[in-house]
Amino acid sequence: MSRDLVNEICAAQPGAEWSDPWGGGHDCWKVAGKIFALTGAVGTHVSVKTDSIEVAEFLIETGVADRAPYMHRSWVAMPLDSAPDELAHRIRHSYRLVRGALTKKVQASLPPL
Template sequence: MSRELVNEICAAQPGSEWSDPWGGGHDCWKIGGKTFAVTGTQGTHVSVKTDGEEIANFLIETGIGMRAPYLHRSWVALPLDSAPDELAHRIRQSYRIVRSGLPKKIQAGLPPVV
């Protein structure tokens, strides 16, 4: 899977916004101002949020992902050449987790999830 395909999946999430907050070529995808996926300047991995540290540790222990640098332990970095369905699932799941954690007022102003 390529960086472009990751960006397509992220852009398809309702209300998602792209930014490069640190400069230098990061792809940072947000919903309601909160990050749900980020690809660094190297472009080898996409970091996504999981349901918690246990899930993140499971993904790391099974070799699906690795510890996401600079982020909380509930985040994992998945190689861009991961199985496309696994990568798409993890990006969508990260989006849902982050979106559900937003204040209800912000959630109410977002496009509906299909």
Template sequence: MSRELVNEMCAAQPGAEWSDPWGGGHDCWKVGGKIFALIGVEGTHVAVKTSGTEIAELLIQTGVAERAPYLHRSWVALPLDSAPDELAHRVRHSYRLIRAALPKKLQAELPPLSMVERPAE
């Protein structure tokens, strides 16, 4: 998996916006002004949010991910050469977590989630 393909996954999320807030070549993906995925300058990993520190620790302990530097312990860094399905799942999950934490008014202003992307109720 390449940086370009992960960026395509991020760009496909409804209302996703790209920025490079620190300059120097970061790919920072946001929804509603909040980061849901981040690729550093080196471009070897993508940092994504998990549902909690326990899940993050499990992913780290099983070798799926590493601790994401500079971010809360609920964030992990997945190698860009991880299985494409795993990367896609983690990007979508991070996006949904961040989107769901936005104020309801801001959520309502975003493009709707497709039926495929909606979490199970």
């Protein structure tokens, strides 16, 4: 899967916003100001949030993902050459987790799912 396809999946999420907060070619995808997907300037992985530290550790131990640098332990770095359906699932799930943690008022201001 290419970085362009990752960006396409991220952009399709309701209320998703792109930024490059650190400069240098990062693709940082946010919903209501909260990151749900991040591709570094080098661009070999996309970092996404998981349900828990345990899920992240499981994905890392089974070789599905790597530890996401600079992020909480509940985040993983999925290689861009992962199976497209797995990568799309992880991006969408990360989006839903981050969106679900927003206040009800902020959630109500976003486009519907």
